[in-house]
Amino acid sequence: MPPALQNPVTLWLLLTAALAGLVYAFMRPELRWKAIGYGSFLLACAVAIWPPYEREGVPGKIHLGLDLRGGIHLVLQVVVEDALNATVDDAVTTARDQATRKGIQYGAIQRVSPTSFSVEGTEPARVKDMRDVLRDFFGRSWEVREAGEGKFTVEMNDLYQRQLKDQTVQEAIRTLERRVNALGVAEPVIAAQGSRGDQILVQLPGVTDIEQAKRIIKTTAQLSLRLVENAAASQETLLQGVGGKVPDNMELDSGPSDTPGQPTYYLLRKEAMITGRDLKNARVGVDESNRPQINFSLNATATDKFARETGRNIGRQLAIVLDGTVYSAPVIQAKLGSDNRITGHFSTQEADELSKILKAGALPATLKYLQELTVGASLGRDSIRDGVRASIAAMAFITIFMLIYYRLAGLNAIVALAGNMLIVLAAMAYTSATLTLPGVAGIILTVGVGVDTNVLVFERIREELRNGKTVRAAVQNGFERVWITILDTHATALIAAAFLFQFGTGPIKGFAVTLVIGLVSNIFASYFVSKFIFEWVLGKRHVESLSI
Amino acid sequence: MEIIKNPNFNFIGRAKYFIALSIALIVASVAWIATGHLRYGVEFSGGTQLVLHFQNPPEIDQIRDAVTRISPGSVIQTYGDIKANKVLVRIGEEAPESDLDAPARAVRQALADTYGQNPILESSSEIVGPIVGAELRQKAILLTTLGLLFQLIYIAARFKGGVWGVGATIAAFHDVLIALGVLAFLNFEVTLNIIAALLTLVGYSVNDTFVIFDRARENLAHRRKDPMARILNDSLNQTLTRTIISNGTTFLTVLGLFLFGGEVLRGFGLAMVVGIVVGTYSTLFIAVPLVSWWYGRQERVGGPGVGPAGR
Numbered sequence: 001m002p003p004a005l006q007n008p009v010t011l012w013l014l015l016t017a018a019l020a021g022l023v024y025a026f027m028r029p030e031l032r033w034k035a036i037g038y039g040s041f042l043l044a045c046a047v048a049i050w051p052p053y054e055r056e057g058v059p060g061k062i063h064l065g066l067d068l069r070g071g072i073h074l075v076l077q078v079v080v081e082d083a084l085n086a087t088v089d090d091a092v093t094t095a096r097d098q099a100t101r102k103g104i105q106y107g108a109i110q111r112v113s114p115t116s117f118s119v120e121g122t123e124p125a126r127v128k129d130m131r132d133v134l135r136d137f138f139g140r141s142w143e144v145r146e147a148g149e150g151k152f153t154v155e156m157n158d159l160y161q162r163q164l165k166d167q168t169v170q171e172a173i174r175t176l177e178r179r180v181n182a183l184g185v186a187e188p189v190i191a192a193q194g195s196r197g198d199q200i201l202v203q204l205p206g207v208t209d210i211e212q213a214k215r216i217i218k219t220t221a222q223l224s225l226r227l228v229e230n231a232a233a234s235q236e237t238l239l240q241g242v243g244g245k246v247p248d249n250m251e252l253d254s255g256p257s258d259t260p261g262q263p264t265y266y267l268l269r270k271e272a273m274i275t276g277r278d279l280k281n282a283r284v285g286v287d288e289s290n291r292p293q294i295n296f297s298l299n300a301t302a303t304d305k306f307a308r309e310t311g312r313n314i315g316r317q318l319a320i321v322l323d324g325t326v327y328s329a330p331v332i333q334a335k336l337g338s339d340n341r342i343t344g345h346f347s348t349q350e351a352d353e354l355s356k357i358l359k360a361g362a363l364p365a366t367l368k369y370l371q372e373l374t375v376g377a378s379l380g381r382d383s384i385r386d387g388v389r390a391s392i393a394a395m396a397f398i399t400i401f402m403l404i405y406y407r408l409a410g411l412n413a414i415v416a417l418a419g420n421m422l423i424v425l426a427a428m429a430y431t432s433a434t435l436t437l438p439g440v441a442g443i444i445l446t447v448g449v450g451v452d453t454n455v456l457v458f459e460r461i462r463e464e465l466r467n468g469k470t471v472r473a474a475v476q477n478g479f480e481r482v483w484i485t486i487l488d489t490h491a492t493a494l495i496a497a498a499f500l501f502q503f504g505t506g507p508i509k510g511f512a513v514t515l516v517i518g519l520v521s522n523i524f525a526s527y528f529v530s531k532f533i534f535e536w537v538l539g540k541r542h543v544e545s546l547s548i
Numbered sequence: 549m550e551i552i553k554n555p556n557f558n559f560i561g562r563a564k565y566f567i568a569l570s571i572a573l574i575v576a577s578v579a580w581i582a583t584g585h586l587r588y589g590v591e592f593s594g595g596t597q598l599v600l601h602f603q604n605p606p607e608i609d610q611i612r613d614a615v616t617r618i619s620p621g622s623v624i625q626t627y628g629d630i631k632a633n634k635v636l637v638r639i640g641e642e643a644p645e646s647d648l649d650a651p652a653r654a655v656r657q658a659l660a661d662t663y664g665q666n667p668i669l670e671s672s673s674e675i676v677g678p679i680v681g682a683e684l685r686q687k688a689i690l691l692t693t694l695g696l697l698f699q700l701i702y703i704a705a706r707f708k709g710g711v712w713g714v715g716a717t718i719a720a721f722h723d724v725l726i727a728l729g730v731l732a733f734l735n736f737e738v739t740l741n742i743i744a745a746l747l748t749l750v751g752y753s754v755n756d757t758f759v760i761f762d763r764a765r766e767n768l769a770h771r772r773k774d775p776m777a778r779i780l781n782d783s784l785n786q787t788l789t790r791t792i793i794s795n796g797t798t799f800l801t802v803l804g805l806f807l808f809g810g811e812v813l814r815g816f817g818l819a820m821v822v823g824i825v826v827g828t829y830s831t832l833f834i835a836v837p838l839v840s841w842w843y844g845r846q847e848r849v850g851g852p853g854v855g856p857a858g859r
Contacts, residue, residue: 386811
């Protein structure tokens with residue numbers, strides 16, 4: 001094909017011009033405009049779907065759903081509680097800091113639920129000060145309730161909870177998008193869904209390594225660099241040093257040591273020096289002994305803070321914690337800058353995946369799988385074959401029947417059917433809707449219903465002929481009388497199809513899409529185009545009989 | 549070519565026999581479903597369904613031994629064309645919310661361990677956690693009911709009379725129940741595809757009824773003196789050929805789906821095939837006679853000439 005014709009608009013204009021020439025040469029003047037209008041519309045549809053499927057590297061215009069081309073469909077739930085907990089923990093830290101700064105003595109400040117924390121044992125003389133501190137810092141998005149005797153409960157209000165929830169889901173979606181891009185998937189879908197808005201749909205068409213994709217999606221990837229207070233080979237030893245209980249501002253984590261199967265336990269500062277948010281970039285590298293490592297660099301603000309903090313803590317251990325596991329805890333030798341590394345015990349593939357995940361950023365909360373659908377490529381091919389076979393069978397049944405029963409008028413119905421299918425496919429190509437196997441069923445069904453419109457008209461024409469009307473009057477009346485019926489029947493079918501949309505994305509949405517488009521295009525193809533064909537064939541001459 | 553020349557059947561006069569038949573069928577369907585004979589697909593019941601593609605023709609018995617040893621109650625059967633070397637495994641246990649794909653992994657591992665001579669080339673899976681399954685079940689019932697309700701409202705509004713909408717809706721409901729009963733009787737699973745088929749069926753059932761109602765409305769405009777029963781019966785006869793032909797062609801298309809659509813579309817096709825047959829029957833013998841019966845009562849109470857929209 002010459003390059004100029006590869007532009008669809010040019011191609012369409014040329015075809016339309018050719019059509020206009022033919023129409024001008026062979027058609028009666030009063031039909032010309034209609035013929036060119038209808039014809040150029042159908043030509044536009046044909047151009048829109050060309051080429052329909054992938055050929056010689058040119059992607060097809062019809063997007064196949066993952067039930068036809070294989071891939072993964074996951075529904076994940078964002079455990080929003082994680083994000084709420086983290087926010088309350090931040091608030092607890094703020095409250096403690098402020099109280100300490102103002103010199104207010106208190107018994108305990110701690111999280112009591114995912115949305116609230118309590119303050120207990122405030123010294124009686126300073127209850128008012130504590131109240132002011134809490135009101136100042138938590139007045140807007142939180143509710144401060146006082147229970148007397150220096151006890152307070154501070155709880156997030158509903159609006160703030162909702163905001164946090166939405167933010168968490170949105171942030172999770174953005175993170176997943178970045179991760180999926182790192183996987184190199186074409187046409188992924190990542191979107192919020194579900195009535196409570198805390199579910200995320202992930203569709204990865206064409207993905208073959210399903211296990212890898214799932215790992216990359218699910219890893220939380222909370223990275224933090226924390227100072228080590230103490231390290232030991234057992235929890236007991238660590239706890240003895242701090243009086244049997246982990247202090248408020250610390251936490252206990254573990255990680256692999258040089259002896260396999262013998263973890264090392266660490267008592268770490270709760271406050272992180274650096275978190276995953278401070279990362280600018282991450283990639284795989286190798287260490288001195290050629291083992292894989294992850295190199296990462298920090299953004300400008302974090303670099304300043306990191307340099308300051310490491311400079312102040314030379315000689316101490318700094319733990320690199322990823323999702324609760326201490327990967328390594330090197331001793332700080334000097335003030336550190338922007339570029340750093342994580343060494344540890346991982347394979348090249350693990351290091352590669354981890355660096356991709358770190359670069360894409362951490363998930364704000366844990367994700368839980370609710371639903372998983374994986375379709376292998378060969379199963380998809382089977383489905384395409386079945387769909388094509390069923391379509392051909394249905395078309396053949398209808399064609400044979402209509403030709404036998406309505407003779408030449410049956411041909412008219414078949415032209416309308418072909419037009420209808422062309423429009424449905426073009427609309428799908430144009431809107432990038434995906435064709436699923438139920439979608440194929442939807443198209444076949446559309447064809448079946450499309451025939452109904454023709455049957456309604458044809459039967460009415462026959463009836464009018466029986467009542468002694470002339471052919472022209474019978475055709476005229478036939479089309480006019482059934483118009484309202486056609487509108488009504490299509491409206492009721494559209495109502496049913498609209499409810500199918502509510503089932504969300506999966507293959508069923510594909511069914512609803514084709515059904516809706518098919519119903520609308522059917523009115524054009526089976527009514528207007530069909531009517532035009534009658535007008536054209538009947539012409540101006542006097543017609544005695546009609547092959548119907 | 550014509551099927552019936554000038555049909556003149558007395559549909560309305562014989563309606564009571566057909567209504568009795570329909571009630572019997574509905575009672576049978578509901579009883580069959582209520583006694584737990586309706587099987588749900590994984591998307592509704594929750595659980596795991598695998599389609600495993602083996603390198604060589606699979607020995608179902610050996611696979612069944614390997615799978616049921618670790619997961620009793622699993623169902624194993626050939627999937628699709630026998631030459632495709634595909635086996636469907638419906639795992640007996642629930643998919644745990646904490647580790648959704650654990651049972652699927654375990655089954656694949658068990659097969660690799662004890663049936664390693666015939667390796668799995670490709671594994672497709674559908675795993676649904678219990679929460680999603682329950683949510684979807686509720687949604688399916690809610691949407692089907694709402695779909696019916698809105699169509700009722702639309703028809704009632706178009707005909708300015710609730711009874712027309714109620715007649716069409718009862719007929720559609722009748723079709724859905726009987727189609728479900730037949731599916732349960734033939735041991736088909738209710739999947740999302742089946743729900744789609746049922747909702748579509750609602751649309752077509754109403755659609756079919758609508759054509760006749762429209763004709764009755766047209767006839768009413770110039771035959772205001774005739775009793776409603778006669779007008780409705782004439783309308784049925786006038787549109788009878790259309791009803792048979794239209795439903796016949798739709799029947800042929802869905803028959804194509806049922807026969808050639810493969811494993812995924814077979815249930816969908818069957819639901820539609822049954823639905824179209826029952827839907828045609830209910831249009832002729834249930835929906836229109838119901839409306840006629842209602843107006844018959846009105847005419848006895850309020851005198852002749854009570855009609856819809858025309859007023």
